[in-house]
Amino acid sequence: MIPDTQRPQADFSFGSFDVFLPERRIEREGLAVKIGARAFDILSVLLDHAGNTVSKQEVADHVWPGITVGETSLRFQIVGLRKLLAEGDDDRVIATVPGRGYCFVTPVTRHLPTPSVPFPNPDDRPSRLPGRLSHMLGREKEVTGLCAMLKEHRFVTVLGTGGIGKTTVAVAGAHALSDWFARDICFVDLGSVTDPRRVASTMSASLGFAVNDGDAVATLGTFLKQRRILVVLDSCEHVIAATAVLAERLFQAAPQLHIIATSREALRVEGEHVFVLAPFACPDDDDAISVERLLEFPSARLLLDRAAAAGTPIKLGPGDAGIVSDICRRLDGIALAIELAASRIPAYGLRGTLNLLNDRFRHLQGGRRTAIPRHRTLADTLAWSYDLLDERSRLILQRLALFIGPFGLEAASVVSDDSLDEVEAIEIIENLVAKSLIAICRTVDSVRYRLLDTTKAYLVDRFAVSRDADAVRRRHAELFRDLAAGPVGNDIPQELEAERVPNLRIALDWAFGPGGDTALGVTVAAAAAPLFLRMSLLTECRDVTLRAIAALDDAGSGSLFEMELQTCLGQSLMFTSGNTDDVEQAFQRALVLAERYGDLIRQFRLLGALHIFYERTADFGKALSLAQRGFDLAERIGNPAGIAAAHSLLGIAWHLLGRHREADLHLAPAMKQLEDQHGIDPIGFGFDHRNRACITAARSLWLQGFPDAGASLARDTVEASAALSHPVTHCIALIWAVSIAEWREDWTAMDGFVERFSAHADRHSLRPYLAVSACMRGQLAIRAGDIESGISMIQANLVSLRAARYEMLTTGFMTTLAEGLAQTGKVDEALEIITQCEDAVERNGDRLHTPEVMRVRASILALMGEVAKSREVLEQSLVCAQAQSATAWELKSACDLVERGDRNAFTLQPILTRYGPSNSDATRLRAQRLLENLG
Template identity: 40%
Template sequence: MALVERSGKLVGKDELRARVWPETFVEESNLKVNVAALRRTLGDGRGGVRYIETVSGRGYRFVSPVQILGDDAATHNDAPARLRAHNLPIPATRVLGRGQASDAILSMCEGARLVTVVGAAGIGKTTVALAVAARMAETIEHDVRLVDLAPVTDPALVPSAIAAAIGLTVHSADERSALRMFLRDRRLMLVLDNCEHIIDAAAICVRDILAAAAGVRILATSREALRAEGELVYRLPPLETPPDSHELMAAEALAFPAVELFVERATATLNAFSLDDANAPAVSEICRKLDGVALAIELAATRIDAFQVREILDLLDDRFRMLMGRRDAPGRHQSLSATLDWSHDLLSESERTILRRLAVFAGTFSLESACALAADGDLDRTDLVEGLASLVAKSLLSVDARGAASHYRFLDTTRGYALQKLAEAGERDRLRRRHAENMLDLAAQAEAEWHTRPAPEWIGDHRRQLDDIRLALNWAFTDQHDIPIGVALTAAAIPLWEHLSLVGECRACVERALAHSDDGSLREHDEMKLRMALGTALLHTRGPVPR
C-alpha cells in the first residue's frame, strides 16, 4: 500500500520500514525479503511486466500504472504512526513545595535537550520529574515516555528498557542501532528515571539517541549527573523546614512545605490527626531532624497511627528501624534504611570507606580535615580527593563553595547511616581519636589567627567548628577516652567560646577540664588559660563575689 500510494515516486527504505513496521525495528535484509515476496505474489517480471523497481542504496518505486476507484478510496498518512501522548502514571497524591523547582526544570528542558535532576536518596527526584513531564505533555508537541530504570540490574539491558517503554519491538542484535533508527525522525520527550545504578550505560544510550535523533529531548533523574555532552544539571534541594523555635504556631509551620507534607501524609494515615499550636513545634523538629527529605518525612508521618507526634520525634534516634513504608512501594523506598542501602551498594570500596570515616564530623568540614581523618595506609590524599568529589557527585555529601575554601557536610540521616557502617567496620574508636586530634589542631590554629585576621572573617571561618569541638570534648571526657586531649582542646577553644559570647558553655567546659586534672599532669600554660577563663566566666555570670 505504501508503494502504491506513491506510485511512480521513490519511497526510501527508512520510510518504508517506519510505515510498515511503525513500532518495530527491522533489519534492511528483512525489508528485502518482504519486497521479494511481494514481487513473487504480483508476478513481477513475468511477461516483461514490472511492478516494483529497486533504486540501489535508496529504496523502491512502484512503476506499474495505478487507478484509484471511487471517491471514498482510503487515504493514508505517509508519516510514521504516532505514539500515544504519554505513559505517565496518574499521581496518587499532590506534589507539595516543588513549584519553584518544577518551573526551573521546565525552563531548562525548553532550552536544552538533556536535563538531569540530581539529588539525595528519597529527596523527591522522581516526583518532581513526573510533574514536569506531565506539564510538558500538555503544552508541547512532543510525546512523553517514562522509562523506569530502577528494575534494570544489567547495564546491557538499558536499550531494551527504553525500547519497551516507547513501544519498539526490536528484531536485531544491535538494539542501540535500532533505537537510533526508530527515534531518528520522531519528536519525543524521554524521562529516564533512576539512572544511578547503571549510570555509564544510561549515559551511552543518551549520547547515542541525542546524536541520532534531533527531535528527542531527555529528562533524567539520578543521584549523580550523567556527565554527558550538553547536559544541564538541576540539584534538587530538600523541602524547606521551619526554623528552630518552641513558639512556632500551627499556621506559621504550615507555610513550610516539609510540614505541609507531614500533615497531609499523617492525615491520610489517621483522619483524626490535625496540626495545632501544641504539636506544631514537634512536627517542625521532626522535619528538621529528617533534613527536609520527602521520603523520610512521609515514612515518619505514617507512624502517626501508632505514636503521638512527640513520641515519633523521640523515636527518630532509631530512625532506620522505625521508618518503614508502604507495602506497595518500590523495595528501595519501603524503608529509610533500604533507600540508603541502594546508594551505598553503588559505591566502590574506597568510597564506602571514605563515607563512613567522614561521618565522625558533626558539622561541616574542609578538604584538609577530611584528609586528616580518612587518609590511611589504604587511602592516600589523591584517593581522598577523588572519593570526596565522587560522594558529592552522588548526592551523599553536600558542598558549600562560598568563601575561600569549600566545606562539606552530611544530611543528618545519611550521617547516621554512615556511622552505623563505621561501627560495623570496627573503626569508630580510632576515628573518634583522630577527630579529636584534628579539632585540637584547628582550635590551636584559630587561637593563633585571632590577632591577625578581621574578627568577622575569623568568626565566620571558625564558628562552624563548634559542633565538632563539642563532640570531640564529649568523647575525650566520656569514659576517660583521652583526658589530655580533652584538656588541651578545652584550653585551645576558649577564644572561640569567648568571642561567640558562649560564656556559660565556656565555664562548664573549663570546670570539667580542671576537675579531670587533679593528678598534676596539666601543663602550666594550659592551667593558666583555664583558670583565667574560669575567672572571666564567673565574673560575667555571677558578678564580683567570692566563690
C-alpha cells in the first residue's frame, strides 16, 4: 500500500474505489484491483459521462477504435466489470438503458476538469428521409432522369424488379431535390404495412400527424393541399390497390404535391408516369475483356466494391475480368443479387462463386436468362444464399421474417429457443449482417437491423409453415408487450416507439385471431394502448381497448390490465366520440381499480382525466371537487411535478367558476414548477399541464385588465403547444386563444387562430372540435356583418356539440347567438337564448361568463323598451364583475352605462386606471373615446 503522503490524486472516486487514469490503475480501499485493458477503457468512458447514457456504439468506438465488434463482446465486458465492482450482474453501479446504452449511476467524485467535448444531444433526431449514401455506383444518370421527370410531371413511379435498387434511386433523387422542395420531403415506408387499410395512416404518421375516423384520404388531401412537398411512397407492391387510390386522390387534391413511388408494378392511375429502372449494364460474353473495359460497367464495379467491403479487395489478374463479367451477366445486373454474390467471394473466391452460380442456375442453361422474369432470377439467388447457410442460421433468418421494420438485438429473445440461446442467436445475427442478408439501419445513438424486402418476401412463407411458428409469434408478442410497457416519453427516441407500432399490430392480430392466445392479447393491448395514445392513434387505441375489454375473462376482470385498458379507452373515446356515458364509466371503473390496488399515481392521472371530462360537459362544480381531490393526492405522493400539475387543475377549475384571484394562486406555481419538468406523463392525460395553465393564465390576465400581456402569453402558448406535436394539446391552446381574441375584438387574430384550429381538428379527425370550429366561424360571421349566416352556423353546430355533451364552450357561443338575433330584430328569440344561458350558468357553475351574459341581457331588454329593467341588470353586471375582479367585464358594462347616460366619467375613470395600457384592445379604446367625448 502506498503511504497517503506519497499517493497521487485519483482522477475519479466512487464508493470505496479510486481510479487513476494515467497509470490505468484502480484501487479499492488503497489496494490495487486487477482489471483488464478493455474493461478499464469501458470504465473510463462511463465515468467520464457519469450520470448520462453512453450509447453502445460510442463505448465500442472508444474501446475498439477502427474495429467492428459484435454487441456480445461489449456485453461480456460489462458483465465482468460489474462483477469486478462487487455488484454482481445488476444495475446498481452500471445501469443498462434499454435500446440506448449504459449509464454509470453510482455518485462519482471527479478530480479532473470536465471534458471540453460535449456529450451528444439526446434530442437529436434523424431526418424524415433516409440518409444519403456515401457513394452510389452507376445510378447517376438514372437519378438525374428521375429528377427531371418529377419536375415535369409531379408523379413518378420507379418501376423494377425486387432488389434492383428502386429505393436507392428514389432516395438519392429526393436528396438531390431537397433544396428545390425547401427540404419539405417525407419518406413513407410502406414495407412495414401489412393491412392495406393502414396505408393512409402510415403516410399520415410519417407526415407527423394521425388520421383517425372519417375519410382518411380526404383528410390527407386537406393537409397537403397548400404544401409544396415531395412524398416518397416506398415498396408499394404488396398494398398496390390501396396505394393507387391514395396516390391518385392526393395527386388530384393537392396541386403542389409531388410523388415518387417505388413498386414492382405500375399503380396505373391518373397522373402517374413510369420510370423504368433497368438492371445494371453488364459486359458482353467475352473472356478476353480487359480490366479497363470491365470497369466501365457499374455491375462489375459494384461486385468488386462489395467484395472489398466484405474484407476481400480483389486485384484482378489474367482471366479474372472474364469471371467477374460472367458473374454479373448471370445475375442480370440485379444489385441485390450482385451484393449477395460478393458476400460469397471471401469464402469461395471469384472462380468458386461462379461455380456456385453454375450449380444453382443449371436449369437455365440453353436459354437467355433475360427471357424469364427477373424476379425468378432474384428468387434463385436468394434460395442459393439461403441454402448456403447452416441449419441454425436458416432458422434464425426464417424467424426474423416475422419482424416488421427495423429491430435490435432484443430480437434474439424471439428467435432463440431451448436449443439455441440468446448469445448464440446474437452471434448468428451479426454473421448474417456480415453476409449482407440483414441490412444495418444506423440511428443517432444505436444500430438497428432490417431484413431486405426481397429476403423477407422469400422467407415469409417458409416461416408460416414452420412447426414452431406459433411459439415464435408468442415470444414476439411477449417481447413487444414488454418493450411497450417499458420506458416512455423522453426516455426513448420517438422513432423507436414508432417502430414498435406495426409489430404490436401483428402481435395483436395473432393473439386475438384463430389459434392465438386471447389472454396474452389482453396484456399486449394493455401495453400497446398507452403507446397508441402517445402516438395520437386515438381511433386505433379505442378499437384495441374495446376488443381487449370484450375478451377479458374472470381472471382478467378487475386486473391491472383492465385498469390500463379502461383508462386508455376513456381517453380515446373522449376525443373521438365525444363526452359520452361510456367515457365516464371507463374512467370511473379504472379509478375504482386504481384505488383497489393502492396505485396513487394512477389515481391522480384518472382524477385529472375526469376533471377535463367534467369541464367538457360543463359540470364545473364537479371538476373543482376532482381537482381538490387530486391536489390532496398529489401532496400525499410528494412528487413536485405532480403537485404542480394539481395546481394547474385547481387553477383552471377556479378560473371557470369566475374566481380569478383564487385561480392565480394556483396557476402561477403550476407554470413556474412545470417550466423545467415534463410533468407526470402529460400525454397520458390527453393534455399538457403547463400548456393548459399558461393558456388559462392568458385568459385570466385579459379578464383582470392586462389585455396586451394576456394576448402575448396566448400567442406564446399556442406556439409552444404546436412544438409538442400532440393534436389535443394544440387544439386546447387554440380554442382558448380564440376566446381571448374575441374578447379583445381582434378579428384578424381570431380569424387566424380559428383557421389553424379548424385545419388541425380536421387533419386529426377530432370530431367534437369540428363543431367547435364551425361555431367559431359563425361568431366571426356575425361580427363581420354576415349575421344570418353566422346565426345558422352556430345554431346547427350547437346541436352537434350537445349531442357530444361538449358544453364547455356553449355559453360563449349562445351569447354571441343572442346578440346576432337581437341585431336582426328577433329580440324575443334573443331573450330566450340569453335566459337559457343564465340558467346553464347557474346550473353548471359557469360563472366566468355571468357578467357578460348579464350585459348582453341588458342590451336585449333595452331593445325591447324595458329601460328600467335593462339599467338594473346592467348595474348587476357591473357589481358581479367587480366581485370577480374581472376588470375587463367591469369596463365593458361601465361603457354601456355611460353610453346610455346612466353613469358618467366618474364611473369610467377609476376602472380605466386599473386597466392595463394597450393600443389595440377594443375595450380600452372604447373607454378612452368615451372619456374624451365627456371632456
